[in-house]
Amino acid sequence: EADIYQTPRYLVIGTGKKITLECSQTMGHDKMYWYQQDPGMELHLIHYSYGVNSTEKGDLSSESTVSRIRTEHFPLTLESARPSHTSQYLCASSPTGGDSPLHFGNGTRLTVT
Amino acid sequence: GESVGLHLPTLSVQEGDNSIINCAYSNSASDYFIWYKQESGKGPQFIIDIRSNMDKRQGQRVTVLLNKTVKHLSLQIAATQPGDSAVYFCAENSGAQKLVFGQGTRLTINP
Numbered sequence: 001e002a003d004i005y006q007t008p009r010y011l012v013i014g015t016g017k018k019i020t021l022e023c024s025q026t027m028g029h030d031k032m033y034w035y036q037q038d039p040g041m042e043l044h045l046i047h048y049s050y051g052v053n054s055t056e057k058g059d060l061s062s063e064s065t066v067s068r069i070r071t072e073h074f075p076l077t078l079e080s081a082r083p084s085h086t087s088q089y090l091c092a093s094s095p096t097g098g099d100s101p102l103h104f105g106n107g108t109r110l111t112v113t
Numbered sequence: 114g115e116s117v118g119l120h121l122p123t124l125s126v127q128e129g130d131n132s133i134i135n136c137a138y139s140n141s142a143s144d145y146f147i148w149y150k151q152e153s154g155k156g157p158q159f160i161i162d163i164r165s166n167m168d169k170r171q172g173q174r175v176t177v178l179l180n181k182t183v184k185h186l187s188l189q190i191a192a193t194q195p196g197d198s199a200v201y202f203c204a205e206n207s208g209a210q211k212l213v214f215g216q217g218t219r220l221t222i223n224p
Binding site: 035040041042043044045048058059090092099101102103104105106107 | 145
């Protein structure tokens, strides 16, 4: 049973549109992450947050931005979508303190035409 | 830079057989490793983890082995079932709670 929710599951939009991918978790986790994944390929970290008002860029350069105003919510925004942004975007969270696995949502599959 | 990779992109086994999925990592300072299972259309699902002070850890039908000398990680799945068909990723903690993922191995269970 997923405790981390991503919406929409699928999104097809035209070039130049602004979009926001939603991610919410009900586990009270301080740490949240966004990964980008092409089909069957490895995951690449694009943004992460260690708590409210904390956001950092990941290892993979991305034109997206994130915000963390509430603990449970970590939306990702693309100001002007391009075909190169077509991918799957996975949100994850983990608790603070010690080593612990990330809990993933089921992702948003984005297609930019 | 640091990276985590898998030796084989695909693996097919007969139902009921055991399977072994391998992973090589390059960051000798990594101290925490995780195996994930990803089914089609879903996010990665945690299977088992291991810390660097251990060389073996067992779960239900799964065992993870860690060889720090050669920087090698493996996942053994016993008595495979059709539901085990998925892509399996290893991941290492590269520091600051950021996980680095390998390329994934697609496991197919043949009836």
